[in-house]
Amino acid sequence: MKKLVLSLSVLSLLFASCSEDNDETTTTKIPVVGEISGDLTTNKTYPYGNYTLSGIVKIQSGVTLTFEAGSKITADKSNGTDALVVLNGGKLIVNGTAGEPVVFTESSQVPGSWGGIIMYGDAPIVGASSAPSATAEDGVLVNGVALTYGGSNPTHNGGSLKYVRVEYAGKKISDGTSEMNGFSFYSVGSGTVLENLVSYKGADDGFEFYGGTVSATNLISYGNFDDSFDWQDGWKGQLNSNWYAYQTGTGNFGMEIEAKTVDNAFWPVISGITLKRSTGTVVETPGEYDAIQFKKQGNGYFSNILVEGFTEGVFCRIQETTTNNAQVTGGKIKLTNFKINGTTPQTGYGGSTAFTITFPSGNFTTSTTATGASLTNGAWSTVNGATLLQ
Structure with a gap:
């Protein structure tokens, strides 16, 4: 009987040890690898991963693009001008966290290498001579025509950017007048969420607001060549x-x-x-x-x-x-x-x-x-x- 009790005790300890080992086992996330390019015409969610951004990628009206926490998106200036553009009616959802931000960067790590994140909406602006619309200065073309901004929808919703870092942006376009920033917000409305954003070592402004009603909390502008924060066109967040x-x-x-x-x-x-x-x-x-x-x-x-x-x-x-x-x-x-x-x-x-x-x-x-x-x-x-x- 004593041998049986001892054996049961040993088995109990072994099972307990195995249980503790299993509790400590962690699952390592494997990042997805892919490329983002062209006009996005259908809803798309990019899971945690490492992606390349190729060209000026436009999120079309009615389309939602989502990135999961911890993702890294890398542009490459040697392939031409890169930028992520949210057209009016489109949405960008970036679900970063404090521990796993979503990082948009460029492979050479040279300031001014790409166009950063550009968002368009239809919230009101007050342009020159009180005009309700204006032509954008980012050089982005749709069907060969420069984009305009301005509208009458103060609650426009362009999505949600949380814990996002943009690095080495602020590209100056070859026409000599068009410039991009780390983050550019054209006519963006109050329905858009902007929280915990970083613009890091760009060659133009860290953040620029072109009219609109959007507000932003917890912003960091670090090492940007021009102005850290800039706005015009009657922005009123x-x-x-x-x-x-x-x-x-x-x-x-x-x-x-x-x-x-x-x-x-x-x-x-x-x-x-x-x-x-x-x-x-x-x-x-x-x-x-x-x-x-x-x-x-x-x-x-x-x-x-x-x-x-x-x-x-x-x-x-x-x-x-x-x-x-x-x-x-x-x-x-x-x-x-x-x-x-x-x-x-x-x-x-x-x-x-x-x-x-x-x-x-x-x-x-x-x-x-x-x-x-x-x-x-x-x-x-x-x-x-x-x-x-x-």
Whole structure:
């Protein structure tokens, strides 16, 4: 009987050990390999994998393209101009996570090698002379014709981009005037989700909004040659927060804000902004080295701002007297609870003619406790083992 009890005890231990071993077994995901090219005319989901992007890929109206977490999509400038374009009516769904972002990159790792992500919608814009539409500046053609943008649908939905990193974009097209950014949003509406996005080492702007009503949270613009954040055409996103910019190597304005010389009765709202410029950073365009520039009647309400390193320029530059008179004096520019680390002057004017910049009471206030953007580091904000949050 004792032998039988002992044997049963040994067997019990063996089964328990096997059970524990099985619990610790992990399944390694094997990435799918493939190519993405041409016009996408039917819904498509790309599972976790490594894909090449070939040419200007257009998501047609009525079509949804989806990428699963952890995927990597690589362009190659040696094969011509590459970009991922969401046409009006199409949708792009990118389901990255903090630990498994979806990365769009380029094989040479040279800034300006491809066109990044470009999205079109039919939300309202206010173009030059208050025009309700405008011609895009990205050089993308459909049936040989440049794309236009602008509409009357403020809730346009172009999809959902979560935990997406675009690297080495900002291609300049050979016609000498057309340029692409890391992320370009033309007439994109408030139904579109933009969260935890990174534009890394592009040769133009990190993020640019061309009118529309979309808002964005948790943005990182790192090492982009032109402006970290840029908008025009009456963009009026209202729910923006946690925008972080770090300029290094080459960089112009932290934020360039314009409105096609139209005195709009609205403005975008952003809370939690960090604008940093590393020592030794040079400008791509002479004179464009301020933290924030307002021109052509650009405006906005911004709060909890941290600025550091813009020692050649100023914190807030008002470019023209018309912008000063209508937007500053008119109360359409607010910069509240800002903190400047270093010696950057608070304000300055553009052009050769001096004018006095006087904000209405409460519209321009400093703070000793402003924190700027509040972001949680992870794989989504780390490149080659180094965090982008300096």
